[in-house]
Amino acid sequence: MDSGHGHHGHHHHGQGHERHGAKQPERFDPARAALLDDPGRLEYMPPARLFELLDAPRGGVVVDFGTGTGAFAIPLAKERPDLTVLALDEQPEMLKMLRAKPAAAALSNLKPVLNEEARPYAGKADRILAINVLHELGDEAMKEMVGLMKPDGAILFVDWNSDVERPVGPPREHTYGIAEAVRRVESFGLRAETLAPLPYHYVIRARRA
Numbered sequence: 001m002d003s004g005h006g007h008h009g010h011h012h013h014g015q016g017h018e019r020h021g022a023k024q025p026e027r028f029d030p031a032r033a034a035l036l037d038d039p040g041r042l043e044y045m046p047p048a049r050l051f052e053l054l055d056a057p058r059g060g061v062v063v064d065f066g067t068g069t070g071a072f073a074i075p076l077a078k079e080r081p082d083l084t085v086l087a088l089d090e091q092p093e094m095l096k097m098l099r100a101k102p103a104a105a106a107l108s109n110l111k112p113v114l115n116e117e118a119r120p121y122a123g124k125a126d127r128i129l130a131i132n133v134l135h136e137l138g139d140e141a142m143k144e145m146v147g148l149m150k151p152d153g154a155i156l157f158v159d160w161n162s163d164v165e166r167p168v169g170p171p172r173e174h175t176y177g178i179a180e181a182v183r184r185v186e187s188f189g190l191r192a193e194t195l196a197p198l199p200y201h202y203v204i205r206a207r208r209a
């Protein structure tokens with residue numbers, strides 16, 4: 001059931017996304033989208049490092065789950081024209097901002113999609129990128145994400161770490177510490193491998209257990 005905290009009045013998506021189980025019950029507010037395109041972020045979350053950890057196979061399908069404005073999906077699609085990059089978000093407002101970027105329009109291998117539009121890709125994603133989104137995902141969203149992955153695929157979770165003091169990001173009580181994030185991920189039939197953390201983020205690679 002919906003907790004009742006997750007909806008900001010006028011946002012009705014009709015997709016049945018409930019936030020039950022999510023650490024942060026509120027939906028990401030599109031009014032805060034500019035934060036996602038702050039170049040300062042890329043200093044403590046270097047895209048090249050994240051793409052290396054993602055390790056997408058040549059010609060593969062990557063889903064950027066909770067893409068927002070495509071801050072990572074766009075550079076990934078640009079750097080790897082061999083990949084099909086699904087930039088997935090549940091909020092049409094976010095995809096609208098992504099599509100408005102000239103760089104996005106120029107990339108034929110970048111496909112902005114709402115959750116339901118990604119259904120034909122169930123079981124087909126080689127890799128899933130989940131940046132700053134684990135703390136927003138309810139149980140249903142977690143299952144949906146796992147369902148997109150190929151049997152031998154992997155998910156790279158990079159999210160705000162509650163174990164460290166940070167000058168940026170959501171309050172620590174809305175995010176996970178590493179052990180807690182591992183437990184959450186493993187409760188969906190995945191095996192989590194903890195990789196070296198970034199200054200403010202944990203990095204977890206998950207595969208089917």
Ligand SMILES: C[S@@+](CC[C@H](N)C(=O)[O-])C[C@H]1O[C@@H](n2cnc3c(N)ncnc32)[C@H](O)[C@@H]1O
Pocket residue numbers: 017028036065066067068069070071072088089090091094115130131132133136137138141
């Ligand atoms: C904090 S933003 C991060 C965006 C992007 N990954 C980045 O790092 O720039 C989280 C995004 O995830 C989206 N989101 C949250 N839950 C989702 C779900 N269940 N399915 C799809 N998108 C979701 C939100 O709409 C929002 O755009």
